[in-house]
Amino acid sequence: MEYRKLGASGMYISELAYGNWVTHGEQINQEAATACVRQALDLGITTFDTADAYAATKAETALGEALKGVRREGLEIFTKVYFPTGQAGKNDRGLSRKHVMESINGSLRRLQTDYVDLYQAHRYDYETPLEETMQAFADIVRAGKALYIGVSEWTADEIRAGAKLAKELGIHLISNQPQYSMLWRVIEEEIVPVSEELGLGQICWSPMAQGVLTGKYVPGQAGPADSRFTTDNGELKTDHRYLSDDVLTRVQQLKPLAAEAGLSMAALALAWVLQNSNVSAAIVGASRPEQLVDNATAVGVKLEADLMDRIDTVLESVIERDPGKVESFLTRP
Numbered sequence: 001m002e003y004r005k006l007g008a009s010g011m012y013i014s015e016l017a018y019g020n021w022v023t024h025g026e027q028i029n030q031e032a033a034t035a036c037v038r039q040a041l042d043l044g045i046t047t048f049d050t051a052d053a054y055a056a057t058k059a060e061t062a063l064g065e066a067l068k069g070v071r072r073e074g075l076e077i078f079t080k081v082y083f084p085t086g087q088a089g090k091n092d093r094g095l096s097r098k099h100v101m102e103s104i105n106g107s108l109r110r111l112q113t114d115y116v117d118l119y120q121a122h123r124y125d126y127e128t129p130l131e132e133t134m135q136a137f138a139d140i141v142r143a144g145k146a147l148y149i150g151v152s153e154w155t156a157d158e159i160r161a162g163a164k165l166a167k168e169l170g171i172h173l174i175s176n177q178p179q180y181s182m183l184w185r186v187i188e189e190e191i192v193p194v195s196e197e198l199g200l201g202q203i204c205w206s207p208m209a210q211g212v213l214t215g216k217y218v219p220g221q222a223g224p225a226d227s228r229f230t231t232d233n234g235e236l237k238t239d240h241r242y243l244s245d246d247v248l249t250r251v252q253q254l255k256p257l258a259a260e261a262g263l264s265m266a267a268l269a270l271a272w273v274l275q276n277s278n279v280s281a282a283i284v285g286a287s288r289p290e291q292l293v294d295n296a297t298a299v300g301v302k303l304e305a306d307l308m309d310r311i312d313t314v315l316e317s318v319i320e321r322d323p324g325k326v327e328s329f330l331t332r333p
Helices: 030-042 054-066 097-111 130-142 156-169 191-198 245-252 255-261 265-274 289-298 305-318
Strands: 003-005 012-014 016-019 047-049 076-081 116-121 146-151 173-176 201-204 279-284
Touching: 003 279, 012 016, 012 279, 016 030, 016 289, 030 054, 030 289, 054 097, 076 097, 097 116, 097 130, 116 130, 116 173, 130 146, 130 156, 146 156, 156 173, 156 191, 173 191, 191 201, 245 305, 255 265, 255 305, 265 279, 265 289, 279 289
Parallel strands: 016 047, 016 279, 047 076, 076 116, 116 146, 146 173, 173 201, 201 279
Antiparallel strands: 003 012
């Protein structure tokens, strides 16, 4: 494993972060979750990303159990706040001081830790003053419940405003967690330049485009039986943006490029994301330990410029680059 600084902070994180969205508490049981976490640790992955909303809090609980007994100082544990986790009452979501303060306590209890290394705003809250949110985060940092603050799927302007307030409050806004992959590049035009200017690093989710870039989905064929994109009768859910015949056909054309690089398709997708110097980590999820072993072959790989160009040539017509597709835009009232 190799390690990178998270933004302009002094904290190192592993280039691959283990995330448990849609796995722990949903797809796999505690025994399987613990096996995956232990495999991640054996591979040198020290960074673990979760959220209170994943599996309605069960993902945090599963991660806390899986990490029990591991030296806390050797880990970087990240979680998030914004989405409802319980009955979804009027104050059970968003970034109000009330919800943020109640949520950090619940997360720490479930994760079985006194603090998280990074506490992230899971989305931007258009119904709460940003000043209120950042003051709550500052108080959490000063209370020792979080070491650093990050955001997820905020626009460039929102990141700039948040970083300004954080600086005024004497806390460190050091990261953004966006979707980023060969197919989804909406952060490149605006988010990355602002982040480089302000000292934020990207912690990228869905670097394999929700499994599509592994090549396991073939146009005209049924999807894998255990896939979230496979219907009960075995057919592929082609309504998803990545599952059109055009996208899937072009992804299949990446297979000889992956072979040329000596990588699996999954590892090629991860290595591609890690070529971006503003990326601090790519988040990988796994339901089986052997998936992580393959993922780890992407670490430290330098893809030649010619190979990067050929990837672009294959995918160009299906790449999404519109900065207006940052998810924060989609949650505006």
